Amino acid sequence: MELQPIFIQILALAIFAVGIIVAISRRNLFFVLMGIELALNAVNLSFVGFAKTLPAEASLTGQIVPLFSIAIAAAEACVGFAMVILIFRNRESVDADSYSNMRG
């Protein structure tokens, strides 16, 4: 049995699911951010997996878009952790549920 594209997609799906679960079910802000990173990674993997099913030039797109995605993830992490620092300084807590200022 050879390596099939569907295996890659299934793996990406699994990692994505774990990432979303981490991001939403954990209340610690660090875990929220790490879950998002995990989900982003899974999407990148999915991109590459699909790219490999396309011929010639078309397959390059799927390999370049993750590059941008990684760079944007870096920017997101940068701002995200700055926000965590700011929030932590104001509330002395990293519990996501303790920030309910915007509650309607």
Add this chain to the structure above:
Amino acid sequence: MLALIYFIILAVIALGAATCVLLSRHPLYGALSLVVSMVSLAGIYGLLGSPFLGVVQVMVYAGAIMMLVTFVIMVLNGARDSRTPMFDKVSLFIIPAVLVLAALVGVALVRAPLGFDAATIRGSVAVTSETLFNVAQGGPGYFILFEVLGLLLLSAMVAAVLMAKKRLGSVDSENVEEKH
């Protein structure tokens, strides 16, 4: 066959590490598990014929971003909130929901006809960078995105510095005054 064996090994490591992130109590352990997961994903990229992407993954994700994460965790002493429970009622609701969603998408994926293409280009450094910096008139034009990305990173950096900076007269200092 060999590729499948490598893939299974890497996939098990990646998924296992991701589960470790979910289950670890201390954020630092979570971050370290995340690094493992990302490195094994980089291995899968290499296996699939995108070595450049794999290297970038290791450098940016496993290197830079996770460095930032661990640094912030250490600075803020994130273990302090050991009082908050790992999972609560929402978690009990979310885990089945996500699993059902994943299962449904998985069903759709399995039904879809997918197969590797023989003529796929190997995403080596040379090819990738040639496509990325192709400034020809009718070219893909990724270089514009690249420049914009530079701006985005710069502004993100400025925003991060501005936000994390301690300001006079902020809520922080007011709180301190109230305590006194």
Add this chain to the structure above:
Amino acid sequence: MTNLPLWLIPLFPLLGTILLGTIAVVSSGSKKGAAENIVGGLAVIFPAMSFACVTVLACGMPESGIRETLCNWIDFPLLHVDIGFLFDGLSRIMLLFVTGIGTLIALYSIGYMHGDRGFARFFAYINLFLFSMIVLVLSDNLLLTFFGWEGVGLCSYLLIGFWNKDLKNCKAANKAFIVNRVGDIGFLLGMLCLLSIGGAAVLNYDIFNQFMQMILNGGHLDLVFTLLTLTGVLFFVGCTGKSAQIPLLTWLPDAMAGPTPVSALIHAATMVTSGVYLVARMGKMFCMLPEVLLLIAFVGMFTALWAAITGLFQNDIKKVLAYSTISQLGYMFMAAGVCAFDASIFHVFTHAFFKAALFLGAGAVIHSLAGEQDMRKMGGLLKKTPVTACVMIFAFFAIVGFPGFAGFWSKDLILEKLVSNGPVIAMPFALGGSVNVPVGMILYVVGLATAVITAVYMGRLIIMTFFGEYRGSKESEAHIHEAPAVMLIPMVVLTFGSIFAGYLWADMIGITFFKDSLAAALGGAEAVGESILSVHHVNPVLFAVLGTLAALLGMFIAWRVYANKKIPTPKDSGAPEGSAAAWTFVWDYIHVGFVFPVRVIAWICDVVVDKFLQAFQWTLGAIGEILGDGASTFQVRRVRLQLALSITGVALIVLVALFAEGIVGIPDFVFKLIDSVKSLLGRVI
């Protein structure tokens, strides 16, 4: 020919504006303001450099002029406009005195504005004005001219309301701006009409002239005659706004609220003449439209006469000069109305000198009397301020047309042209038959009468200000002083101008330099106009004698009436009262007649339409708000739970999609369930 680029001319005042504006903004916070000598020096240097450029260019200008295109401005199928400059005989004359007098008045202002809080601001405005005026005159197309046109309007507004602490000044500034807008609409619509006749590129003056020539040569005039007449009238409306002609003249007397140098520069010498400039620039078009020419001539005539009579009743020294300016502008339009564009530009030129001198003299008088503008409180200043008095008296001789002075040459030239070019129109009677009306003669007689009145009111001004006894309070008399040298020098220079400027075109002694220099820019228009108007030559000496007699008569009347007259004790206001007020403000009353319906419409819009729309708006908003409030009660107020719910929702959607696509089979019991529900419903119904 020199290689000096044309854009240098507007560049210097623009730089000056930016620099002085920066200084004004920066120093606005400080208590003392910027150092006056530095600011003043800068303010004079930029216009002076511009003047130097103009002089150099003027000396080396080829007969056909210099054209220069900076860049494209607007380019689409309906409209093609470049930012370009045209330096020919007409713009040369205008630029020479705009920058020259601008420099002199900037110099004068250093003395006049000494100690004022907005010193730097004032000069920034002056430089901006010069920039706009230069763009207006130098541009090679109508749209760029319009840019300058609006620019000078803006500067006029800013400078009239310069002392904006006083509500009266602000109102005067608003009035000037709004009345000018009415004229500007004419200008804009005129441009649109022109575009619709001549195509995309016709706004360029060269192409405009070629186009008019083509219409004339091809005999296509009757095809476009109606639209072209409309265009001419619209452009003339624009000119009446800027040049304060009937009916849009009420703003100019009020504009005297600004500092006196501003009145001299903007509201006498340069800006108000831009309407005359525009008519001359478009002479090629106007000369083909006898009806429009007649309109211009008669509007000019009425304006000249009315403003001169009004000038008789003014007590404010600046108001007298303002009405005199309107009257002189009327002369210029009269000349333009008989196709004598060169004569009208010549009068613009000489008028710039003597009116600027008069205003600066008035400014010096006001300065020496510490802000007093009411002539009834002046008198006997000849001994106290001899230089100012001499300047004023020489300029007075120039304006009344005393032989040898500038006004003599230009005004008599206009009067002569009125007769020689004046059309003879067959007026049909209602009962049949017609009579030939010698329009030229009518214009001439009114013009001559106006010249007499001019001499009377100007004589009154001179007598009330400089002769007799001082009528102000004793303590103020002690403070009267001659203006400083920095103010006197420009005044003296302008006085020389107002004596000798006329000799550039002294027909009687055979000098036609001015006419020749304008010939290339205007000649075509004059020739066409003269062929249409059937010129007959007249003896210039006769007109000179008649003009001189008119001036002498006016001066004699002024001396008889005012020299020994007991001047009534002044009231608080300098405005005329009684029947004189009716004369002065008649056009204001007419304007009110137009403004009132607009106000009514505005009130209706405000109360009915606006409220209606608001009610509609509120209704919509209220509905949205109620719906939103209702919806928000369903909201789960916890972020994570919300996310969880939304993921569940996504899962449901995916499920539905999969069912719909048939990728996942629907179990049989679902169909059975639906069937049983249906049968249940059927039984119930």
